[in-house]
Amino acid sequence: MPDYSRLVKAYDIRGEVPVQLDTDIAGKVGALFVRLTGARRIVIARDMRATSPDLAQAFAAGANRAGADVVDAGLGSTDYLYFASGSLDIPGVMITASHNPARDNGIKLCRAGAAPVGEDTGLGEIRAWLAADDIPATAAEPGTTTTRDLLADYADHLNSLVDLTASRRLKAVVDAGNGMAGHTVPAVFADLPVDLVPLFFELDGTFPNHEANPLEPKNLLDLQAKVRASGADIGLAFDGDADRCFFVDERGNAVPPSAIVGLVAARELARRPGSAVVHNVITSAAAAEIIREHGGTPIRSRVGHSYMKAEMAAHDAVFGGEHSGHYYFRDFWRADTGMLTALHVLAALGEQDRPLSELLAAYSRYATSGEINTVVGDIPAKLDEVESAYRRFDGVTTDRLDGLTVDLGAGRWFNLRPSNTEPLLRLNVEARDQAAVDALRDDVLALVRA
Numbered sequence: 001m002p003d004y005s006r007l008v009k010a011y012d013i014r015g016e017v018p019v020q021l022d023t024d025i026a027g028k029v030g031a032l033f034v035r036l037t038g039a040r041r042i043v044i045a046r047d048m049r050a051t052s053p054d055l056a057q058a059f060a061a062g063a064n065r066a067g068a069d070v071v072d073a074g075l076g077s078t079d080y081l082y083f084a085s086g087s088l089d090i091p092g093v094m095i096t097a098s099h100n101p102a103r104d105n106g107i108k109l110c111r112a113g114a115a116p117v118g119e120d121t122g123l124g125e126i127r128a129w130l131a132a133d134d135i136p137a138t139a140a141e142p143g144t145t146t147t148r149d150l151l152a153d154y155a156d157h158l159n160s161l162v163d164l165t166a167s168r169r170l171k172a173v174v175d176a177g178n179g180m181a182g183h184t185v186p187a188v189f190a191d192l193p194v195d196l197v198p199l200f201f202e203l204d205g206t207f208p209n210h211e212a213n214p215l216e217p218k219n220l221l222d223l224q225a226k227v228r229a230s231g232a233d234i235g236l237a238f239d240g241d242a243d244r245c246f247f248v249d250e251r252g253n254a255v256p257p258s259a260i261v262g263l264v265a266a267r268e269l270a271r272r273p274g275s276a277v278v279h280n281v282i283t284s285a286a287a288a289e290i291i292r293e294h295g296g297t298p299i300r301s302r303v304g305h306s307y308m309k310a311e312m313a314a315h316d317a318v319f320g321g322e323h324s325g326h327y328y329f330r331d332f333w334r335a336d337t338g339m340l341t342a343l344h345v346l347a348a349l350g351e352q353d354r355p356l357s358e359l360l361a362a363y364s365r366y367a368t369s370g371e372i373n374t375v376v377g378d379i380p381a382k383l384d385e386v387e388s389a390y391r392r393f394d395g396v397t398t399d400r401l402d403g404l405t406v407d408l409g410a411g412r413w414f415n416l417r418p419s420n421t422e423p424l425l426r427l428n429v430e431a432r433d434q435a436a437v438d439a440l441r442d443d444v445l446a447l448v449r450a
Contacts, residue, residue, distance in 0.1 A: 001131075008127035010119045010420045011306060014097050014106030017051045021105060023058035029107055030062025030093075031136045032129050036122050037091045037111055040143070041069045043084045045076040046095035047180050047241050049205030051105045056095045059107065060145045067139030072147045075203075076154070077180040077242035079337035082114040083154045086333035089113055096180075096241040099213035102206045114333035118306030155187040161331050162343040164192050167350025171232040173197040173248075175223040177212030178204040181238035181339075188339055194346065197230055199223060212240035215325060217254065224252035234349060234356050236342050244325035245338030247345060249356040258284035261321030262291075262363035264344045268319040268329075269294040278311045278320035278328070280304075281402045282415050282428040286365040287321065302402040303417065309334050323428075366411060367437045369429035374448050376425045379418045383425075386416060386447050412436060414444055 002025065007015045013029060015021040033042065044060055046052040060070040073084045078094050085092030089112050097104040109117040117123060129135070172194050176182035182201035189196055199222060200209045210219045214237035227235040227248050235248030247255040265277045265287065276297045279287045288298035301311040301320070305328075308320045312334045320328035327341040328334055349356050376382050383404045390396050390406045397407045403417030403425075411432040416425050425448055431437045 004127050004130045008123055008130065010123070011304060012106050012108045013123070013126075014100065014104060016103050017055070017105045021055070023054050025130070026055045026058040026107065027062035027065075028130060028135050029126060030059035030064075031066040032126050033091065033093065033109060034063050034066035034068040035129075035136050036117075036125060039068055039091045039112070041071065042091045042093060043071040043073055043081070043088055044093040044095070045073040045081040045084060047077075047097075047205070048075065048178070048183070048203035049097065049102065049105055052095045052205070055105055055107070059093060059095065064143040064145060065138045066136045067141060067143055069143040070145040072145055073150050074147065075180070075183055076151065077184045077339070078108060079243045079332070079335065079339055080151065080154050080180075080184060081108070082110065082333060082335035082337065083157060084150050085110050085112065086114045086335065087150070087153065087157070094241070098241045098243070099211060099215075099239045101211075110335075114335040116306040116309045118304075121306065151184070151187050154184070155190070158188055158337075158340050158343060159191070161329075161340060162347050164343070164347050164350060167193050167347060168353070169193045169195065170234065170346060170350050171195045171197065171230065172346065173199060173223060173226045173230060173232045173235045175199040175214075175220075175226075175235070175237040176201045176242070177214070177219070177238060177240060178202055178207050178209060179212040179238060179240035179242055181242040184242055184339060185238075188343070192346070193350065197226065197232060199226055207240070212238075214239055214244070214246035220246065220248065220254055223248055224254070228252040234346070238338055239325070243336050243338055245327075245342050246325050247356075249360065251357055253357065255356070255360060256284065256364055256368070257321070257323045257325050258287050259360045259363040260327070260341065260345065261287045261323075263348055263360065264321065264327060264341060265291050265296065265319055266294045267344055267348060269296045272318040272330075275318035276315035278308055278315065278317045280308065280322045281405055282371075282417070283321065283323045284364075284366055284368065284430060285411065285413065286363060289365070290363060300401060305336055308336075366430045366432060367434040369427065369437050369441045372427040372441070372445070373419075373424045374427065374445065375423055376448065377423065379423065379425060382448060383416060383418075386444065389447055408440070412440055414440060416444070416448070
């Protein structure tokens with residue numbers, strides 16, 4: 001029997017094909033998704049992986065057997081699927097393993113209006129049903145599958161949300177990493193004042209050039225070199241399913257995602273004064289400062305799209321951002337979209353004459369450590385030990401919103417957060433300068449690794 005506890009994760013279903021995930025399981029999940037949502041109609045899209053067409057077809061067949069009609073939206077990014085779910089107001093399914101290796105694939109689910117399905121909002125039930133082999137019988141009236149290409153509608157919607165008509169002409173290098181941005185960027189950028197320099201736009205789920213995970217610095221090297229060589233104004237890197245976007249300035253330097261959170265928050269608050277903006281616990285403190293400076297209310301969230309989207313709904317937030325490169329918009333059904341973020345950054349850059357490095361200087365105020373992972377046997381005990389060690393100091397505050405956050409004042413803080421899938425503690429440190437970051441990092445790691 002498959003190990004569904006490993007296959008069905010906190011935010012999606014993901015595993016090696018066909019060892020962990022195959023068409024039989026995809027068909028069962030299709031039927032169970034219809035049971036979970038009660039939907040009579042759903043929409044499905046898929047990425048460029050070699051196994052995606054068969055998994056998508058099996059999922060659709062399972063949903064049909066359970067009595068639901070399926071709109072097959074074809075190839076697309078994950079935010080294309082969110083657009084389809086939001087605009088059609090029906091539950092959605094994305095066949096993708098995002099930035100995972102080529103051997104993997106997965107299933108992301110959302111309810112009507114792109115509302116998230118996570119551990120506590122449906123994935124736990126699907127896991128239990130799979131483990132019990134409790135699969136719906138074939139409906140008296142099975143559904144049918146029809147195809148519908150929504151790419152032009154997706155591009156039109158995004159371009160309606162950000163106006164680049166006043167922008168100066170920009171040169172932008174875009175690294176699609178052989179992922180779905182190679183399909184969506186040409187449609188969205190077609191009429192923009194942007195000279196596009198494409199890198200790795202050929203759809204290839206074997207990722208022949210580099211992993212489609214821009215969070216890893218090594219996967220930005222090609223983009224950085226091309227930006228410098230071509231004299232581009234900006235570089236953009238998308239992950240495999242193109243729901244995340246990372247940026248490189250005109251010097252070829254990687255832009256901290258927290259700076260993008262601050263920049264886009266300021267733009268959205270200019271349109272919707274007084275709104276809430278959500279950020280997660282490892283986003284730079286500068287983001288909350290900038291949100292307040294622009295009249296907004298910062299809301300802290302746990303890391304992860306289901307938590308971010310829940311906080312956005314609870315506070316009717318205009319925008320949300322994570323240091324992982326996920327950005328969420330009220331105008332996009334509170335879903336994450338790297339493409340809409342890219343349009344905002346292009347607009348902000350094009351509306352003034354400074355280079356991107358100077359534009360973003362006001363949004364990058366602190367030094368950071370990056371994420372540092374440590375294998376820990378007893379995670380709860382270790383968090384208690386670290387918290388006790390730091391609470392002895394005057395002026396230190398702690399919280400357990402997501403792992404352990406310790407604020408030492410004077411711009412110094414750190415977060416220790418358990419991995420969802422491995423016996424790891426993830427450390428993020430921030431302070432006013434790199435020397436202070438290094439000192440605090442070493443002190444915390446000495447405790448964690450003792």
